[in-house]
Amino acid sequence: MGRMFAKGYDFFMRPLEKKKFKKIREELLFKANGCVLEIGSGTGINFPLYKSVEKVVATEPSSYMIERAQEKLKQTRVQIEMVQTGAEKLPFPDNSFDAVVATLVLCTIPDPNQAMFEMIRVCKPGGKLLFFEHVKMDNPFLAGLQELLTPAWKKLCDGCCLNRDTLTLIKNNNLIINEINSFYNGLFLSVETIKSNC
Incomplete structure (x- = not known):
């Protein structure tokens, strides 16, 4: 991730964070407990x-x-400990964390399927996986716009994929979905899930 993108991220996100995102984050993180793993913590907006x-x-x-x-x-x-590593190969044992948090990050991970596998692996059975992500929209016209804009958007925003179908990714991994909340006409979702005990 480039230095300029990191430097400008908080500035460009500030209007959304002040208007709505902070409340969404607070409500999601309130559900976290015990020892928590945060994936792709970025500039530490959740800290x-x-x-x-x-x-x-x-x-x-x-x-x-x-x-x-x-x-x-x-x-x-x-207490927060930062570890420099990607999400596709987490350096933690199986069943290490009571909760795993991912906010506005799955869109940029090169291999989201492998990242999801790793997040589930390190979460304890019965533990929570909490997501706040922008997703591919249900509206066909808007989804088409996302497809059209994604190539340029990825270059501008350090690999961010506007058209990533993150909700399907979550659903395809046998997680128990407790709650889904939709924002901005379905562009953003917060999702509370639980890792099954099986």
Whole structure:
């Protein structure tokens, strides 16, 4: 991930974060408990929002994003450890975490299927996997626009895929879906799931 993208990310996201995203994040992270793994923590936008968890292990592949996250680490109420790694090969044992969090990250991961496998692997049976993502829209016209815009958008936004069907990815992995909330006409979803005990 490029230095310029990391430097400008918070600035360009600020209007959305102030208007709606912060509340969505707060409500989602309130459901996290115990020892939490956050995938692709970026500039640390979630860090100050964790309230009642024991510890957060935050993974991020970009050294530039980790550098930007240092300021938000100072605003946290809980212990947060940052680990520089990608989501497709997590350096943690099976069943390590009580909850796994992914917010606005699955769109940029090169191999989202492998990342999802890893997230489920490291989550304890009965643990929560919590998502806030933009997704491929149901409306055929808008979905077509996403397809059209994705090649240019990926170059502009460091690999972000507007047309990624993340909800289907979640549904195809035998997770128990507790709740789905839709925002901005289905462009964004927050999803609470549980890893089955089987």
